[in-house]
Amino acid sequence: DVKVTQSSRYLVKRTGEKVFLECVQDMDHENMFWYRQDPGLGLRLIYFSYDVKMKEKGDIPEGYSVSREKKERFSLILESASTNQTSMYLCASSSPHGDRLYNEQFFGPGTRLTVL
Amino acid sequence: AQSVTQLGSHVSVSEGALVLLRCNYSSSVPPYLFWYVQYPNQGLQLLLKYTSAATLVKGINGFEAEFKKSETSFHLTKPSAHMSDAAEYFCAVSGRTNAGKSTFGDGTTLTVKP
Numbered sequence: 001d002v003k004v005t006q007s008s009r010y011l012v013k014r015t016g017e018k019v020f021l022e023c024v025q026d027m028d029h030e031n032m033f034w035y036r037q038d039p040g041l042g043l044r045l046i047y048f049s050y051d052v053k054m055k056e057k058g059d060i061p062e063g064y065s066v067s068r069e070k071k072e073r074f075s076l077i078l079e080s081a082s083t084n085q086t087s088m089y090l091c092a093s094s095s096p097h098g099d100r101l102y103n104e105q106f107f108g109p110g111t112r113l114t115v116l
Numbered sequence: 117a118q119s120v121t122q123l124g125s126h127v128s129v130s131e132g133a134l135v136l137l138r139c140n141y142s143s144s145v146p147p148y149l150f151w152y153v154q155y156p157n158q159g160l161q162l163l164l165k166y167t168s169a170a171t172l173v174k175g176i177n178g179f180e181a182e183f184k185k186s187e188t189s190f191h192l193t194k195p196s197a198h199m200s201d202a203a204e205y206f207c208a209v210s211g212r213t214n215a216g217k218s219t220f221g222d223g224t225t226l227t228v229k230p
Contacts, residue, residue: 004159031216040125042132042222043160043208050216091161094216103148103210107159 001028004108006091012114019078021111023091030095032074033105034058034066037088049074081115088112118143118209122221130229135179135194137224139207142188149190150218151181157180160206166190177201202228 007022025032031050035043035058045058047066055066063085067075074093078085089112092105141147148167152160164175171183177200181192190207204225206222210218 040222043220045217048217091159096216103218104150104162104165105160105214107161109159110157
């Protein structure tokens with residue numbers, strides 16, 4: 001089974017701190033994604049990566065950056081956390097090959113971030 | 117361009133009743149369509165997917181969905197609700213040419229009453 005893990009389930013940070021959210025997948029997937037989930041707004045794509053060192057902005061990239069130095073790891077960085085970044089953050093991965101070429105995504109358990 | 121509209125942010129049914137969660141999509145290319153389920157404090161997991169092989173798709177936990185191109189719909193159904201079905205459900209659409217990105221609906225929270 002594909003496993004996507006996220007470094008923390010719950011995180012509390014202060015305004016202005018630099019925050020790192022880590023995501024690791026173990027199935028050699030090319031594509032990785034970061035979403036934030038807020039009540040009534042569904043999932044909004046922050047950034048995605050389709051290969052090592054490759055990244056593209058999603059719908060709401062402002063205030064975030066990402067890093068993908070290794071295929072299995074995709075990091076989301078909040079350069080200076082603000083209270084409006086309090087949210088649930090979900091990482092996902094997918095592969096455009098084989099029986100998963102239909103782009104189904106596999107999700108981690110999420111990180112609930114609170115910025116005070 | 118693609119989009120998904122889920123009709124009804126909250127649906128409540130009695131245990132044993134039919135579950136119907138509605139999803140309409142828009143896509144400029146032939147779509148792949150998905151339903152995901154999210155239980156409290158967990159990530160999303162795939163319920164079922166439409167990949168053009170068959171218009172009626174069966175998934176896990178007794179759920180199924182029917183792709184209707186003329187209505188641009190992909191509604192999720194289950195004949196008899198169980199208490200364990202209480203969760204949030206997301207419909208998603210993916211084109212076949214956009215490097216794996218999916219567009220998700222806003223979600224529908226299903227409540228099952230005893």
